Amino acid sequence: MNKTEHKQTMDHLPVVIIGAGPIGLAAAAHLADRQIEFLLLESGSQIGHHVAEWGHVRLFSPWQYNVDAIAARLLSSRGWEAPEPDELPTGEELRDRYLLPLSRLPGIQSQILLNTKVIAVSKKDTDKMKSANRDLLPFEIYAEAKGELKRFEARAVIDASGTWGNSNPLYASGVWTSEEYSAGERIFYGIPDLRGKDKSRYLNKRTAVVGGGHSAINTLLELADLKESDPATEIVWIMRKNKVEDAYGGEEQDQLAARGELGARIHHLVDAGQIEVVTPFRIREVKLQDEKMTISGLHHQSLLDIRDIDRVIVNAGSRPDISFLSELRLSLDQATESVAALAPLIDPNVHSCGTVRPHGENELRHIDKGFYIVGMKSYGRAPTFLMTTGYEQVRSVVAYLAGDYEAAKRVELKLPETGVCSIRNTTANPAGTSCTTSAAVPTESNSCCASESIPVRKNDKNC
Numbered sequence: 345m346n347k348t349e350h351k352q353t354m355d356h357l358p359v360v361i362i363g364a365g366p367i368g369l370a371a372a373a374h375l376a377d378r379q380i381e382f383l384l385l386e387s388g389s390q391i392g393h394h395v396a397e398w399g400h401v402r403l404f405s406p407w408q409y410n411v412d413a414i415a416a417r418l419l420s421s422r423g424w425e426a427p428e429p430d431e432l433p434t435g436e437e438l439r440d441r442y443l444l445p446l447s448r449l450p451g452i453q454s455q456i457l458l459n460t461k462v463i464a465v466s467k468k469d470t471d472k473m474k475s476a477n478r479d480l481l482p483f484e485i486y487a488e489a490k491g492e493l494k495r496f497e498a499r500a501v502i503d504a505s506g507t508w509g510n511s512n513p514l515y516a517s518g519v520w521t522s523e524e525y526s527a528g529e530r531i532f533y534g535i536p537d538l539r540g541k542d543k544s545r546y547l548n549k550r551t552a553v554v555g556g557g558h559s560a561i562n563t564l565l566e567l568a569d570l571k572e573s574d575p576a577t578e579i580v581w582i583m584r585k586n587k588v589e590d591a592y593g594g595e596e597q598d599q600l601a602a603r604g605e606l607g608a609r610i611h612h613l614v615d616a617g618q619i620e621v622v623t624p625f626r627i628r629e630v631k632l633q634d635e636k637m638t639i640s641g642l643h644h645q646s647l648l649d650i651r652d653i654d655r656v657i658v659n660a661g662s663r664p665d666i667s668f669l670s671e672l673r674l675s676l677d678q679a680t681e682s683v684a685a686l687a688p689l690i691d692p693n694v695h696s697c698g699t700v701r702p703h704g705e706n707e708l709r710h711i712d713k714g715f716y717i718v719g720m721k722s723y724g725r726a727p728t729f730l731m732t733t734g735y736e737q738v739r740s741v742v743a744y745l746a747g748d749y750e751a752a753k754r755v756e757l758k759l760p761e762t763g764v765c766s767i768r769n770t771t772a773n774p775a776g777t778s779c780t781t782s783a784a785v786p787t788e789s790n791s792c793c794a795s796e797s798i799p800v801r802k803n804d805k806n807c
């Protein structure tokens with residue numbers, strides 16, 4: 345086959361999307377809107393499978409940031425009523441009021457295959473080693489559906505499979521061990537339903553929450569509510585941060601008010617002595633004896649045992665599953681495992697930002713042309729992803745796949761800011777100017793992170 349014949353064959357193939365979460369479904373909406381053939385493969389038995397698992401958690405971003413613009417247009421043309429823009433949905437509401445109706449639109453519903461888990465993506469009949477004609481070959485997606493192996497060919501692949509369910513372990517080294525596994529059900533990864541089905545497991549127990557992000561704060565606030573109803577409930581908060589104040593975030597300066605409020609509420613509870621804080625703490629070992637756990641690790645420079653723990657809730661972030669991409673040539677950052685070009689913006693070693701400059705197809709490219717990682721997974725292990733960023737990613741990627749290169753290059757998103765965006769290396773910031781903003785209206789130019797073009801990490805300066 346010559347180059348033209350190859351291209352003609354490829355053009356007839358669909359785009360394959362992996363994952364029917366908010367970002368995969370938004371990609372489907374954009375592809376449907378541009379009348380590009382696609383297939384969406386979802387491993388779960390339901391739309392928004394991951395979101396359903398944290399369905400009891402209230403989002404910190406209101407509806408106006410949680411709905412993709414093209415998806416909203418397609419839905420509205422079918423009589424959908426948009427939720428109140430300023431209301432904060434739970435994960436369950438996000439799924440029921442937005443993701444499910446979106447997945448049922450004509451032109452989308454018929455293209456979704458549930459219970460279809462992607463187990464590998466490669467170039468057709470060509471492993472990672474082989475270079476000849478690589479860009480001219482279709483992608484081949486291997487999936488398992490009800491015990492059967494299925495193969496799909498695609499001209500492009502959009503991996504929106506998220507990171508939820510692929511938790512980091514307890515140990516500061518990032519290593520999973522049999523010690524941790526053997527603690528079994530005493531350790532929970534994620535955000536338990538503390539008002540509902542999981543309440544009795546934590547009431548009147550001594551629970552350690554591990555992690556310093558929004559998920560940990562959510563968990564701690566719910567545990568604090570349990571403690572109010574039963575003061576024998578004890579809460580220990582274990583983090584790696586140098587000081588607890590680093591976990592509070594933008595508080596009242598956060599333009600996502602609900603996210604700021606989480607920080608402000610936890611700040612108040614810590615000050616009131618309701619939560620025992622151990623930070624900085626690097627977990628080295630967990631041991632189970634007589635039904636109680638001891639968590640051992642490094643506190644500042646000394647070894648410390650945290651004893652008599654009944655339950656552990658791990659909110660230490662998650663990591664992308666790149667195992668099924670091992671036959672592709674990727675551009676991933678070594679530290680964050682995010683798409684390489686995004687790493688300088690989102691690396692928590694450098695930024696404490698919740699705000700990341702909007703970006704699109706160009707930044708999301710890999711060495712294998714036509715393959716994209718979008719959504720939560722595009723940030724790898726970095727924790728600051730917002731759905732609205734993902735919607736901009738897929739808008740740009742799909743525009744590119746449609747040959748609309750101008751639209752692909754345009755940035756159509758303005759992000760709300762976290763309010764506090766500081767560079768960790770304070771010696772690089774002798775004037776002590778953190779990037780605290782007080783702007784009421786989000787603009788790109790007044791934001792520390794948002795105003796940067798993608799910087800090189802080692803030369804990073806304060807804003």
Ligand SMILES: Cc1cc2nc3c(=O)[nH]c(=O)nc-3n(C[C@H](O)[C@H](O)[C@H](O)COP(=O)(O)OP(=O)(O)OC[C@H]3O[C@@H](n4cnc5c(N)ncnc54)[C@H](O)[C@@H]3O)c2cc1C
Pocket residue numbers: 362363364365366367368385386387388391392393394395398401402403404405409460461462463504505506507508535559668718719720721729730731732734
């Ligand atoms: C508790 C919590 C609260 C959050 N709150 C907010 C918020 O308020 N605002 C905000 O903007 N963001 C929030 N986020 C972050 C983020 O926007 C969400 O996690 C969002 O769901 C990410 O969407 P996604 O489509 O990238 O991935 P996911 O929602 O994780 O969807 C991925 C989908 O891919 C499927 N999948 C996985 N592997 C495979 C495979 N191998 N084959 C086929 N399918 C596969 C999964 O089953 C899932 O359905 C929150 C995250 C969490 C965990």
